Amino acid sequence: MTQDAPRNDRPRAVNGHAPDVFKREGQVPMREYPKNAPVDFVIVGAGCGGSVLAAKLAEAGMSVVLFDAGPFFQPRRDFASDEREQEKLYWLDPRISDGDDPIELGANNSGRAVGGSSVHFQMVSLRFRPEWFKARSKLGYGRDWPVDWREMWRYYDEVEEALKISGPIRYPWGPDRGRYPYREHEVNEAGLVLARGAEALGVDWAPTPLCTVSAPSGKSPPCAYRGMCKIGCSINAKQSMLITYVPRAIKAGAEVRDLAMVGRIETGADGRATGVSYYRDGKWRFQKAENVVAAGYSIETPRLLLNSSTAQHPQGLGNADGLVGRNLMVHANDAVWGEFDEEIRWYKGPPSMATCEHWNYADDDPSKNFDGGYSFMSQGPLPGDFAGTLTSSTGMFGDDLLEAMGRYNRMAGLKMVGESMPQVDNRVTLADETDELGLPRAKVTHSFCDNDRRLQGHGRKFMSRMMRAAGGKNLFETQSTAHLMGGCPMGDDPETSVTDDMGRVWNVDNLWICDGSLMPTGGGVNPAMTILANAARIADRIIDARFD
Amino acid sequence: MSQPFRTPYPGYDVLDKWDSPSFDDQTREVLRARRDPPPRRFLDPNQFALLEALCAVVIPQRRPEPVPIAPFIDAALHAGRGTGTRFATMPPERDAWLRGLEAIDAEARAAFDGRGFCELVRPKQARLLRSIDRGDCRAPEAWQEMPPQKFFRALLLKQIVQIYYSAPAAMSEIGYGGPASPRGYVRLKVGQIDPWEAPFGTWEDQA
Ligand SMILES: Cc1cc2nc3c(=O)[nH]c(=O)nc-3n(C[C@H](O)[C@H](O)[C@H](O)COP(=O)(O)OP(=O)(O)OC[C@H]3O[C@@H](n4cnc5c(N)ncnc54)[C@H](O)[C@@H]3O)c2cc1C
Ligand code: SF4
Numbered sequence: 001m002t003q004d005a006p007r008n009d010r011p012r013a014v015n016g017h018a019p020d021v022f023k024r025e026g027q028v029p030m031r032e033y034p035k036n037a038p039v040d041f042v043i044v045g046a047g048c049g050g051s052v053l054a055a056k057l058a059e060a061g062m063s064v065v066l067f068d069a070g071p072f073f074q075p076r077r078d079f080a081s082d083e084r085e086q087e088k089l090y091w092l093d094p095r096i097s098d099g100d101d102p103i104e105l106g107a108n109n110s111g112r113a114v115g116g117s118s119v120h121f122q123m124v125s126l127r128f129r130p131e132w133f134k135a136r137s138k139l140g141y142g143r144d145w146p147v148d149w150r151e152m153w154r155y156y157d158e159v160e161e162a163l164k165i166s167g168p169i170r171y172p173w174g175p176d177r178g179r180y181p182y183r184e185h186e187v188n189e190a191g192l193v194l195a196r197g198a199e200a201l202g203v204d205w206a207p208t209p210l211c212t213v214s215a216p217s218g219k220s221p222p223c224a225y226r227g228m229c230k231i232g233c234s235i236n237a238k239q240s241m242l243i244t245y246v247p248r249a250i251k252a253g254a255e256v257r258d259l260a261m262v263g264r265i266e267t268g269a270d271g272r273a274t275g276v277s278y279y280r281d282g283k284w285r286f287q288k289a290e291n292v293v294a295a296g297y298s299i300e301t302p303r304l305l306l307n308s309s310t311a312q313h314p315q316g317l318g319n320a321d322g323l324v325g326r327n328l329m330v331h332a333n334d335a336v337w338g339e340f341d342e343e344i345r346w347y348k349g350p351p352s353m354a355t356c357e358h359w360n361y362a363d364d365d366p367s368k369n370f371d372g373g374y375s376f377m378s379q380g381p382l383p384g385d386f387a388g389t390l391t392s393s394t395g396m397f398g399d400d401l402l403e404a405m406g407r408y409n410r411m412a413g414l415k416m417v418g419e420s421m422p423q424v425d426n427r428v429t430l431a432d433e434t435d436e437l438g439l440p441r442a443k444v445t446h447s448f449c450d451n452d453r454r455l456q457g458h459g460r461k462f463m464s465r466m467m468r469a470a471g472g473k474n475l476f477e478t479q480s481t482a483h484l485m486g487g488c489p490m491g492d493d494p495e496t497s498v499t500d501d502m503g504r505v506w507n508v509d510n511l512w513i514c515d516g517s518l519m520p521t522g523g524g525v526n527p528a529m530t531i532l533a534n535a536a537r538i539a540d541r542i543i544d545a546r547f548d
Numbered sequence: 549m550s551q552p553f554r555t556p557y558p559g560y561d562v563l564d565k566w567d568s569p570s571f572d573d574q575t576r577e578v579l580r581a582r583r584d585p586p587p588r589r590f591l592d593p594n595q596f597a598l599l600e601a602l603c604a605v606v607i608p609q610r611r612p613e614p615v616p617i618a619p620f621i622d623a624a625l626h627a628g629r630g631t632g633t634r635f636a637t638m639p640p641e642r643d644a645w646l647r648g649l650e651a652i653d654a655e656a657r658a659a660f661d662g663r664g665f666c667e668l669v670r671p672k673q674a675r676l677l678r679s680i681d682r683g684d685c686r687a688p689e690a691w692q693e694m695p696p697q698k699f700f701r702a703l704l705l706k707q708i709v710q711i712y713y714s715a716p717a718a719m720s721e722i723g724y725g726g727p728a729s730p731r732g733y734v735r736l737k738v739g740q741i742d743p744w745e746a747p748f749g750t751w752e753d754q755a
Contacts, residue, residue, distance in 0.1 A: 077574060078574065079574065079729075080578045080727075081572070081575045081729045082579070082714060084711065084714045085578045094630050094632065095634065097634065097636060105632045105633040106630075108632075108633075186736060187736075188737070192737070192738075224728075224729075224730065225733045225736060226728035226732030226733065227725075227733075228728065228729070234572065234729040235729060235732075342738045343738065343741075347724055348733040348735075349733070383714070383719060384713040385710075387710065387713045388706045388710055391705035391709050395700065397674075397705055399552055399553045402553035403551075405718075406555065406556055406722055406751075408724060409724070409746075
């Protein structure tokens with residue numbers, strides 16, 4: 001920006017006030033807690049898991065301090081229509097990526113801001129298929145969740161209502177889910193390509209349930225179809241945590257500490273958590289707490305637990321059995337791109353306005369040669385993003401590249417969200433080197449298994465057929481990954497899981513996890529709704545346990 | 549060899565919307581600040597000249613005022629701003645760039661009688677980059693274990709194209725709508741465009 005220090009360099013939630021996210025300038029009052037008296041809950045990470053938990057616990061009358069390493073943005077002032085400027089939303093501090101299929105981090109799957117990755121997520125709001133919560137016993141692969149699907153179903157209702165998800169009246173797959181709180185969005189041409197293809201192949205499709213409002217809601221205007229959701233919504237149509245659960249938490253008396261990186265969860269002689277050490281405004285500080293919750297997502301949560309080792313927890317917190325950081329999962333994000341005679345202009349509207357979940361439910365199809373499932377959606381990448389996809393998958397440059405990009409307005413794409421199996425060797429560990437604060441960096445090791453590859457191959461083949469059926473020409477395929485899940489799975493058995501069914505770390509009874517890292521399996525849909533619903537469920541369990 | 553690229557949208561310029569509701573203040577501020585590219589601070593003059601030559605091969609620009617690319621890569625290296633990913637096979641980003649630039653020059657010297665990359669004509673530069681992308685290297689020691697294709701695609705190409713395609717001139721040449729806040733779009737279906745979008749384009753395959 002200017003020669004001065006960037007505006008997002010200094011904490012903004014200070015002196016009893018937090019930024020008013022609905023205004024260009026202005027603040028809202030915020031309660032503050034002393035550092036040396038224990039608060040009921042310290043929550044580390046203000047993303048999907050942390051924000052929901054903070055709001056519900058604060059509304060139940062508990063004292064809560066919610067930390068985030070990233071800045072507290074005011075979208076209407078801070079979010080430009082510019083891909084490069086908006087890199088400020090991502091976790092750009094290096095992590096080491098290893099394994100046979102190393103994953104791309106940063107912009108690809110990790111946010112760093114109050115609101116977490118929901119600030120730049122693409123708003124696809126799908127539910128798990130019920131059987132996936134018992135994948136091992138019902139479908140014969142992966143792991144079981146320690147939760148009944150009907151309970152999760154109720155919490156999906158709760159968070160979908162809170163976020164005013166805009167979706168179709170009748171959703172074609174899975175058990176009945178009533179109607180979505182807001183009506184579906186008009187599907188853009190990129191989505192209609194999927195619709196045409198699906199109809200030609202005889203499978204269902206649906207307008208994607210999206211986390212951006214189709215009509216005004218509170219202080220949010222309806223979506224303006226500007227298509228920049230992945231770099232942050234500057235008009236506040238997108239119902240990210242930053243403009244929903246975070247303001248709710250503040251209103252209910254929670255304190256948010258932005259630009260506050262938690263380096264260690266401290267534990268006492270009895271092995272229980274006593275609070276957190278965090279770096280804010282140039283200094284290390286300590287906040288006392290009765291309970292600590294790690295909600296930093298699938299890489300930073302394991303990293304924090306591992307970085308908090310003591311003589312009593314020599315391998316890190318919750319890690320006596322060496323499970324912390326293992327069973328990390330991604331979604332396969334393979335795509336098929338095709339060219340059309342007409343101009344599709346896929347930049348208009350949210351990027352994924354139509355979806356097909358056929359292969360999440362087609363157990364008996366003879367061509368299904370894999371465990372798990374996948375969905376796929378229509379696409380609308382911004383120019384820099386699409387150019388990066390072209391060059392990293394083909395190596396093209398020069399006039400070939402300019403020519404290919406010259407067809408940007410005639411392109412359409414289908415991209416899968418493909419389940420991958422939990423594997424113990426896919427994991428987060430600590431690297432030998434440290435970051436600027438002296439904290440060991442995360443190292444992420446990831447390789448696909450044969451089943452994962454079969455699923456991806458099936459998906460690419462099916463999406464290519466559909467793209468051709470819709471009239472696409474000169475198809476090409478790309479391979480990548482999206483989303484993170486797992487790393488600290490919850491379960492019923494302390495020998496195979498890191499936490500119990502309410503996110504409480506086995507053997508440290510006041511240490512909790514509440515984010516995507518709890519997921520025992522990844523499913524074939526985007527994870528945010530499941531993470532949110534699970535957080536809402538955990539919040540109620542904590543509240544019940546406390547007041548019983 | 550490929551033909552020089554001709555834009556399907558001659559005469560369209562996203563900057564014509566500068567004073568319209570498609571541009572908000574913060575976007576104008578970002579674009580304004582980018583008009584004066586930052587001074588060179590990380591690479592030395594030879595490395596910088598090599599980087600500029602590479603940018604020109606990757607994005608051949610035939611406009612009177614080419615979109616500056618190299619200064620922004622240099623600035624990111626100076627600031628130590630990374631991408632969030634360091635593949636285990638790659639050195640840290642700054643080292644990767646220094647090593648990669650040196651290796652590309654070494655490849656040029658090995659393939660073309662001791663002439664450096666900047667001394668080669670454009671088609672030879674392009675041919676050299678294609679062989680590096682294939683992993684077909686003549687100066688393997690210069691890469692010091694860094695996988696050439698990974699450097700070429702994941703760092704060099706990716707950063708160059710991401711800088712270029714966020715420039716208004718590049719948005720205009722592909723007919724992209726450009727900045728769109730607070731005003732987005734209304735007409736979302738094929739055959740429909742909003743008055744503030746690029747008019748329909750023309751391509752040779754459709755002439
Ligand atoms: C580009 C993109 C598109 C996506 N699209 C979709 C989609 O369409 N649909 C969908 O369902 N999902 C989508 N996702 C995934 C979804 O956003 C994530 O799964 C979800 O946000 C994860 O929630 P979480 O609470 O686990 O972590 P996050 O939301 O990532 O929040 C973690 C927060 O913790 C903070 N933090 C971490 N460590 C520390 C520490 N030590 N101290 C202080 N703070 C810390 C981080 O700064 C971050 O803000 C997308 C993700 C990306 C990146
Ligand atoms: S398309 Fe809608 S949700 Fe996405 S950035 Fe634009 S206004 Fe926001």
